[in-house]
Amino acid sequence: MSRVGRIFPELIRCLFSPPATVDFPKSEVPVPPDYRGKPVLIQEKCTGCGLCARDCPAAAIEMVEVGAKRPKPAFDYARCAFCAQCAESCRSDAIEITAEHHLAAYDKEGLRWVPRYEGTKEKPAES
C-alpha cells in the first residue's frame, strides 16, 4: 500500500504548466455579477428613515444632516462588513449593492462617503 512518489507525475505536470497564481493587478479573478461589494445610496429613493443605520452590524452607516428634510445615511467603507443587510433592511430600495470591490484608499477619509444635498433636486454626489 505504501508507494513512494505518488505525487511525482502531478509535480512534473505542474512544472510545465502555467502557475495557478493570478498576477493581480495585471489580471484578476472575475467576481460574479451579484457579488456583495460596495453599497451605494440612490439618493432620489432614500426617505431618510434610518432603518439601514439601525441594522448595520458594523456601525458603518451614520445618519447625517445634509439640509434635506430628514437625515441621510453616510457610509464609512472602512467599517463596512459588506453583509448587504442595509440593502435588505431598506424599504424603498434606496441602497444598491454593487460588485465594486477595489476599495483601497490612502486614508480613512477616502473611504467615507457623505451624501450632498443640492437644493430641492437630490443628486448623488461623487464619492
Next chain:
Amino acid sequence: MDIVLDLVRILIFPGLLFAVLLSLFLEWLDRKIYARMQNRVGPPLRQPLWDLFKLLAKEDIVPERADPFMFTVLPVLTLAAAATAMLYIPIWGPESAYPFWGDLLVIIFLLTVPTMVLFLAGWFSANPFGAVGSFRTVIQFLSYEVPLLLAVLTPAVLAGSWSISDIVRFQQTHPWAMAAQLAALGVGLLALQGKLERVPFDAPEAETEIVAGPITEYTGRRLALFRLSTDVQMLVGAALFSNIFLAGVVGPWYLAILLFLAKIIFLVGVLAALRAMVARIRIEQMRAFSWKYLVPIAVAQMAVIVLIKVGVGV
C-alpha cells in the same frame, strides 16, 4: 605574482565571490523549480540576492544569555569552510584550482565543518529550540555521514585514487563506471539532502516544530551568513557529485563550464523534486531510514564495485 593569483582564486574565482553568486543562482533555481512544481510562480532571479542584502541590513541581535564570541565566529566559520571547499572542485576541466592527491577527503572534511558549527550555534544560543535543533543536528549527522562517506568512496575505490582529477579522468576513459555506481549516486543525493537539512530530512530545523532549530536566535548579517553557507554547501555538494559521479567536464574551458553548469542544474533539480515529493520525517525515523536502507545499499554498492574491480581488473 603567485600571491596575487592565489588571492584571486580564493576571493574571486572559483573562491568566495564565484561560489556566492553561483550558489545564490542555485538557491533561486531550487526555489523556482520547487514553486513551479507546486503550481506557484516562484521568486524572480534577483530574489536570493535581495534577501541577502535585506538580511545584511537588518538589526543584529545577540541574546543576553548567548555567548557573544561564538555568536560572532560561528557564522563566519561556516561560510569560510563551505567556500573553501569550492577551491578543490574541478570546474573548467578535470583539474581544480589546487588539485592534489587527497582533495576528495578535504572536501568531505570541509563539508563537515558547517554541520559542527550548526551544532555549536544552537548550543551557544541559550534557547530551547536551538538546543533541540542542536541535538537533532548531531543525530542526523551521525546518520547520514556514514552513507555519504560510503557513497563518495565508491567512485574513489573504482578509480583507485583519492584525487578528484583522477576519478574524473578514469570515468572519462571508462564511461561504464558511471552506470556501475548509480546506487551510490542515489544514496549520496539522499545523504546530501540530509546534510543540507532539506525535506524530508529537515527535522533539525523543522519550522513548525522548533522554529528554526540551531539558528533560531540568529538575525541580520549572522543569519545571512548561515543561509549563504547552506547555499554554498548545496553548490559544493552538487559540484562534487557532478565530478565524481557524472564524469566531470572536458573540452575547451567555456564549453566545460557550460557542461559543469548543466550538470549541477540537473542535480539541484533532482534535489528540488525530492523535497517537493515528500513530508518531513521525524529524527528517529531519519536515523532508522539511514541505517536500514542507505547504509546497506551503500555497502552493497561498494561490494559490487570491488567485485567489478577484481573481475574487470581496472
Next chain:
Amino acid sequence: MTKYNLPVGPQHPALKEPASFWFKVEGEVIVDVDIRLGYNHRGIEKACESRNYIQCLYLLERICGICSHAHTTAFAQGVEEILGLEIPARAKYIRVIIAELERIHSHLLWLGVAGHEIGFDTLFMYAWRDRETVLDILELISGNRVNYAMNTIGGVRRDIDQAKREQILGMLDPLAERVKFYTDLVTSEPTCLARLENVAPVPADKAVALGTVGPTARASGIKVDVRRDDPYAAYAEIPFEVITSERGDLLGRAIVRLGEIGESVKIIKYALQNLPEGPLTVKAPRKVAAGEAVSRVEAPRGEDIHYVRADGSDHPERVKVRAPTLANLFAVGESMKGAYVADIPIVIASIDPCFSCTDRMIELVQSRTGTSSVMTWEELREYGIRWYGHGHRS
C-alpha cells in the same frame, strides 16, 4: 535523559492563532503538557447583548472565518425555536448546501494545514489551490468567499437559481476527483504514513471520556454526528453516511475528513437536484418574546452549541457559544503524552483547532494563590500601561 520545558506559543510558527502549550519533554518524548487559552478573547458574547438579533447574526458569523455558516445557523435556529418559526423547505435545503460547501472548504483547508505541519508543503499548496473551487461556488451563491451571510432569522437571504445550479453541479465532479487523489496520496505516501500512522492515538473509550466531537470522535470509531443524531435543517430528508474510522490516530482523522468531503459532495448534489420550490423566508418579528433555546449544529470541526435567551426586547439577553475545539482540546493534551516533540504541530492541528472560536472567557487567576478576580476596563488599561511602560521583563 535531559528534561526541559519547551514552550510552544503563544507565538510559534506551528500555530496560526495564539494559544500557549508548555511541554515537559524528556529527550524528544513529551511527558506532560499544560494548555493555556484566552489569547483570542474578543468579548463577542457580551457584545451580542447590546445588539439586535439581525446584527448578532453578522457578529456571530465572525466568531470563526472557517465555520461562519455553522455559527449563524446555530444562532438563527435557536432564535427561530424561541419564536416558534418553521422556516420554508427551500431555505432548509439552501442552509444544508452552504453548510456542506463550508465543510468541504474547511476540510480541504485542514488538509493543507496538516500537510504544512508535517513539512509536506506541496500537499498544502495543492489542497489550497483546489479549495478555490469551493470558495468560487460559495462566492457564486452568496456573493462572498468566506462570510457568506446567507442566514437570517426565518430563512435564508439568497436563492440558488437554475443557471447557478447547473454551474455548481459541473464544478463538483472535478473536485471529487481531486479528493480521491488526496485520499490515495495521504494513505500511500510513505513519509505521510510515517508521520500519521499510530501517532497520538485516542482509543474509543478515551474519546468518549474526554468528550471529543466531530471528526476527532468519528476517527476513534464513535458514530456521533448532529446531522444524524438530531437532524436540523433538511438533514432528515437527505441520505448520507456518517464516515468513521476505527484507527483513532492522525491517519484516521485524515481519512474521516477526506471521506466526509466525498459525502458532502453527494449531499450537495442531492440537495441541488431536489431543491423544493417555495419562498426563502418567513416573516420574523424584530422583538423576540421571552424564552430560551439550545441549538446544535454539526460544524466542520464538530458539534457547535449555541444557547440563546430572549427577554422580549429586540436584542438577546444572553448568548453562549460552545465551539467544537473546546471539546476536542482535552484529547490533544491527553494523546500528546508519550508522543515526540516532532509530533506537536500535527497533533495540535489534527483536531483542526480554532482558538478564536474557543476563547469565550478569561478568568484572572493569581498563579501563586489560586484566587480569581475581576478587572474593570480602567484597571486593565492601567495594568497594560504599567506592564509595557516600565519595560517589564518576565
